[in-house]
Amino acid sequence: MRFILLVLLPLSLFAQILAVGDRIAPRTLEDQFSKKHRVGNEKVWVLTWDKSTTRIANDYFEKDPSLLQNKEVAMIADFSTIPSGILSLFVMPRMQAYTRHSMLLSFDEKFNASLPYKEGCLTILYLEHGRIMKIEYVDNEQELASTLQTLFRE
Template identity: 45%
Template sequence: MRFFLLLLPLLLNAQMLQVGDNVTPIKLISQHDKEYTLVKNGIWIIAWDKTTTKMLNQYFDEHKMPENLNIIVDTSQIPSGIFSFFVRPSMKNYKHSILLSFDEKYNLTLPFKEDMITLLYIEKTKVKKIIYIKNIEELEKTFK
């Protein structure tokens, strides 16, 4: 399944963002129904599955989230009924904003590595750096 996801950008003619690429503005809603437009300077931290989302939520439940950070969760693969009845209600318990990305084609343009969180450093609408985080220890070192 993950192999198919890696090939899907090629099949849909989408290219993953790379350092130096411009970021397309996108409007996302949080788990608290607040709308955000992403393009400004800062860090996008992207979780791709239940495990990486849980790691992010655990970390930011215990640590203050930097102002310039946006947590984005790929929700495009979750069936709508499961998302509406189970996933979203559990996300509402978190005080930090979790931006929900339902657009599968857009999500395929975001850099991805299996079982890792993606950090995109954005400056003046360009990707300046991409980092992949595999565990909470690496996440703690990144945000010290």
């Protein structure tokens, strides 16, 4: 019995990837300054996965943080794979240089693995009352700006 549990445990760690129509439960995440934020009521989540996609989102939101400040959009960065030494010595000081907007940091590997992902792209989740209504992928700042401006002009 113990052997079966040991074999099945790693399989349970692989999360089902969320899709259109699925619900995302509200959660609390910390920003780059360790301030806690409750997420789940926003209209859009902008998800970043690596140094490149995080830079794209940071460049955009540092110029125009209004959507984040109005709680219409949440920028969530996957930090689950960064070793703690690298994180504290190099990554966090760099992230704390962004003072005009909050970048929410997710260290939960299982949750992050459940989020839709496309290599080299930011993931944009359109939410309505915590339910995913649409998923898009963008790979540069201009596409991100166009997508968000179109959405919030309506």
